[in-house]
Amino acid sequence: MISIQELERIASQVRRDIVRMVSGVASGHVGGPLGSADFLVALYFAIMRPDPKNFSMDGKNEDVFFLSNGHLSALFYSVLARYGYFEVQELATFRKLHSRLQGHPATAEGLPGIRISSGSLGQGLSVAIGAALAKRMNNDEHRVYCLLGDGELEEGQNWEAIMFAAGKKVDNLIAVVDYNGKQIDGPVDKVMPLGDLSAKFEAFGWKVLTMYGNDMAEVVDTIKKSHWFLGQGQPVVIIMTTHMGQGVDFMVDNHEWHGVAPTEEQTRNALAQLEATLGDY
Template sequence: MLSIEDLEQTASQVRRDIIRMVHGASSGHPGGPLGSADFLVALYFKIMKPDPLQFTMDGTGEDVFFLSNGHLSAGWYSVLAHYGYFGTDELATFRKLGSRLQGHPATAEGLPGIRMSSGSLGQGLSVAIGAAMAKKLNGDEHLVYCLMGDGELQEGQNWEAFMFAAGKNIDNLIAVVDYNGVQIDGPNEKVMPLGDLEAKFEAFGWNVLSMYGNDMTEVVDGLKKAQWFTGQGKPVMIIMTTHMGFGVDFMLDNHEWHGVFPNDEQTEKALGQIAETLGDY
């Protein structure tokens, strides 16, 4: 049984991996995955606990996860590797020619753990709904999870999906909005205000929960609470407040670190702030 401290240690290593992967590739997105690292670690190690050695595309008989905001790939790959889907050595190939770790998640290279290509935003929730419906048709009582960005909510397809999931009672689905308040061009408020998300999701007919996404205890409890709300006729939404760049002081809450890689000096500084817990790849 993994303790909260164990999960925190894993999240710390994931954060180191993110910095090192993006630095190693001289490209990528450090800010978002640093903010969502705690969530992804909790989801895989404590909540879903899928079998990494028996990965199937269908995911029958286990919970499945979709990353709609595919630019968080560095963090997801690190979590998948530490969870056992593939060796952590492979993280060094991130974004490089011939790698299974594409800049944005892809199925074409056959990386275990990935069921859908993502990166062009706004598509993941629809896919998650389809997978949730397949589970219902198959009599599979496991759940489907989907992480979405907040800026991504500006894509209209999401609102088609919100309407559908509530209208068709897709209650084996937990969607999570990574609400860090910033996107490439700046704060959501300046780029395109999202308004009262809680009221909007409730008006669409979802069960809406909220949690702080950079505290492991709160994340684990929040996800367990969300599980409890499944099977009650409504899809479940968690508005998860996070900090972009969490763990690195000069990246914290700074939209300029959405898609910029740290140079050697910045990398050294960042790694000095994140404990190496499980060993660097």
């Protein structure tokens, strides 16, 4: 079993990768990826632990993960590469012409680890439900995870999916909402208040857990705890409070770091705060 300390070391390298990838091409999203880094590292390295050398699109007999908020692509790619799906050197091609690492995740380029294109928001939870239904039909006991943004919940399709998953008792599904309270135009509470999100999920019939998503031990514990509630006729959501830009002091909790690339100086400053635990690509 991998230690919390080791997971934190991986997360530090993943955060460096994110800053370097976005900075390297002067384009992309850095804030959300930094905030959700602990979660995705924990999910792949401590919880799902899929076999990266035998990636199959249909994901039979393994846990599968869907990134609905596809603009967290830099995080997704870094975790997939560090986990062993492809060479870390390929991270240098992020967002460049003919790269498998498209601006938003794509299946078209054949990158191992990606099972659906995402980026146009609001679609991932439906896809995750479909994968969960297929697993049920296949008598496959494995789980389906889906990461969503909080601002993304403004898309109506999510609420179709939330209604469906509870109504049809999709109980092999764990949705995780990155609740950082920020979106492009400002605080979520100003752009479009989500109200009492836990109460909303509960009212739809979901089991709701909450966690602080920037504490590795709490993340691992909460995901494990979420498994207890599966198989009981209702889907599970973890509302995960995070800090957008976590790990870089001048980015933390600032919505303006949603989708801008750091300058050279800012990049130096950011990297000075993030230890290269596994070696840069």
